Amino acid sequence: MTMEEAELSARRPDRPVFYNDPFWRSLAYQLLTILVLAGAIVWMWTNTLENLKRANLSSGFGFLQSRAGFDLAQALIPYSSDSSYFRALEVGLLNTLAVAALGIVTTTILGLLIGIGRLSSNWLVRKLATVYVEAFRNIPLLVIIFFWYKGVLNALPNVRESIVMPFGMILNNRGFYFPAPIFGEGSILILVALAVGILAAFLWSRRAKAQQMATGKRPPVFWVNVALVLGLPILTFLVLGAPLTFDMPVAGKFNISGGNIVGPEFMSLYLALSFYTAAFIAEIVRAGIRGVAKGQTEAAYALGIQPGRTMRLVILPQALRIIIPPMTSQYLNLTKNSSLAVAIGYADLVAVGGTILNQTGRAIEVVAIWLLIYVSISLATSLFMNWFNRKMALVER
């Protein structure tokens, strides 16, 4: 012990006995909490198994490999009644993800537009946006889902009176049918061309920006990019001799067969989720924009930047920092709300899991799977949004 250290410890006030020491005390409480928690979990676990046995119920996840025996209305991957329960769950999960992903994209765009609309200087736009927000925020989601579903079922004609649209598209109360493209040989090259086009467009934009910085002149970007992204694949397509045919929907005895179909269940769930969540997103966007100091707008105007560009280049980038965190909750809500699909018979994770639960009686296992998957989806969404948030955060120079 050096002199200073000895002096230091001598100067320190009397150390309390260890059970009064804040360090040991908080450690003890934390340990206790963990022990109690672990104990509770173990107790619940063993108790569950014992109760299952007493109720003559079997347990375990082995049943997931058995034949499902039921059919599903919408499957994005091959599925039949001969597939396993596990496969059925995969189909349900994909259906959930599909409606959630599309819903998130749509609701973001819609919410952004309405949120900006609420701050518009145009009286009508402002009022319409307000009415929208108030209406959709105050109606329960389930009602909106039913509204769309009953609306679609009742407003659209029967199969026999289907609305036939150009390009072989057909609309009736069983869904929207459109030709399914069948790509011939070499079609992969088209995709490659598309990728190359996107990359080239990206590089061109970078160069254009650099040039603008250096010379103050901006080379044409938009039209060059359009040419690259669209032109390249189209050119490849033509060079390959147009290797594309369509599977057209045709009227069968009962139903339209062939082609691709978007069912009314998916449609109404997707629309309801998007419209409903957009009302909340609009409010978040409005708050975000309001949160940017007014001086920023004034400064931009003073520099002669037009209102549209001011919004896009000055206000929104700053508003995003305020908008992103609450946005994450809305995305999570939308995903979880998609489980209301059960009400209209859309084969999402909860609906499929419910069927399995009922056919096998494995309540605890199925509930555990539900929890696990929803938690995973939510955590993944959160992680992504946190990453995005960090990327958008103010970079101090």
Add this chain to the structure above:
Amino acid sequence: MKKTLLTVALAAAAGFGASAASADTLDNVKQKGFVQCGVNNGLAGFGSQDSAGNWAGLDVDFCKAVAAAVFGDATKVKYTPLSAKDRFPALQSGEVDLLARNTTWTISRDTQLGFNFRPINYYDGQGFMVKKSLGVKSALELSGAAVCVQTGTTTELNLADYFKSNKMEYKPVVFEKQEEVDAAYDAGRCDVYTTDQSGLYAIRLTLKQPDEHEILPEIISKEPLGPAVRQGDDKWFDIVSFTHYAMVTAEEFGITQANLDEMLKSENPDIKRFLGEEAESTIGKDLGLDNKWAYNVIKAVGNYGESFERNVGQGSPLKIARGLNNLWSKGGLQYAPPIR
């Protein structure tokens, strides 16, 4: 959602509590003072409520019969309306003492779900209903059709098997609630409605234009519908079973609600024993019930034939013929073991 709540409750009950399903249901029921009976949400003929809130139906009669057997009073019963999906967790968790809800006895429900089935109070089979205007005369012409079906039923499994084995295609349109299936079928979301044939007769009456729909002749499955109880309580299982057999036995003997009290004077030893008039008989006591248990059952709901005609037969809007549900001596399948 109610179903999710129920299942989560079941999971929680299994996790936290001691087993919710008490081992001695009879004791439990006597203590509570009523039988908690799981019935249909609303299926005319089997279990449904009228506008005044009174329950009626073949399954509801069965609940009343059990209450009469236990308490000598058919009003000592409470009903829990259950959808196809809710019914099994409700029985497993002990929320109901007995499930009488047009439920098909299958081996996996008996083993995997931990239930016991024995008497069949309605022999049914799965059928198809279509709009007459489609001009379909047989289920084998249904390839390519969209089929409405309720989830959590044997129906959706039979449907998949039937179309597969006949190499036909179909689009399932699946709902959890029967009202939703009905509405979707009525709105033309699907071409075909499939469920137990008895159910089709009941549902057809509730459609906007009942005469525009017809039920196809094919029966594609066996649906023995009967009451279910939890495994592991043989005494309760016996009471539930013999309540049904008492109703059948009464019909075999020609005992009806109307002539019941006259029959008490019968000299026929079988009838005397059945009605609890035989001195020293311990049949009722051995079941854990009063010796007049069978008398009480018939007094409350009548014999099986009476209950059938009143709820689904000629005395009801459904007008279903006895068919398989006639007594064995009249060409049907209803048969009771001797009460002796």
